[in-house]
Amino acid sequence: MTRPTPHPSPVTRPFWEACARHELVLQRCAACSASVFYPRSVCPVCGSSRLGWEAASGTGTLYSYTVARRATHRKLADRVPYVIAIVELDEGPRLTSTVVGTDPDDLTIGARLRVDFEDDGTVSVPVFRVVAP
Numbered sequence: 001m002t003r004p005t006p007h008p009s010p011v012t013r014p015f016w017e018a019c020a021r022h023e024l025v026l027q028r029c030a031a032c033s034a035s036v037f038y039p040r041s042v043c044p045v046c047g048s049s050r051l052g053w054e055a056a057s058g059t060g061t062l063y064s065y066t067v068a069r070r071a072t073h074r075k076l077a078d079r080v081p082y083v084i085a086i087v088e089l090d091e092g093p094r095l096t097s098t099v100v101g102t103d104p105d106d107l108t109i110g111a112r113l114r115v116d117f118e119d120d121g122t123v124s125v126p127v128f129r130v131v132a133p
């Protein structure tokens with residue numbers, strides 16, 4: 001499988017290292033307890049730099065999505081149509097990902113999702129699957 005791949009920075013590296021272990025992690029602020037995503041060096045709520053990493057539940061709901069019927073990147077050409085999804089994690093933060101394993105036409109806002117990981121040999125990327133009711 002080909003896809004655009006992330007380029008971890010010192011700030012995001014713990015996130016991608018966890019993905020390689022098929023674990024979803026989020027930052028948690030030790031000062032105000034905010035759950036933080038995307039990874040950064042300062043808490044967006046209180047400004048503290050006391051951000052640590054903790055395991056996330058890996059579950060959330062489909063907050064919004066669109067269906068790409070033309071690839072948004074040449075490396076995604078063989079994946080169309082695919083879902084560009086905003087997933088609201090149960091911890092609160094939202095992340096942009098995709099939903100796989102379900103016909104895009106069958107998706108509904110609010111669908112319960114669980115994280116999964118796609119490996120391409122060099123990186124593991126979090127994706128989401130609809131949780132069977």
Ligand SMILES: [Zn+2]
Nearest residue numbers: 029032043046
């Ligand atoms: Zn904070």
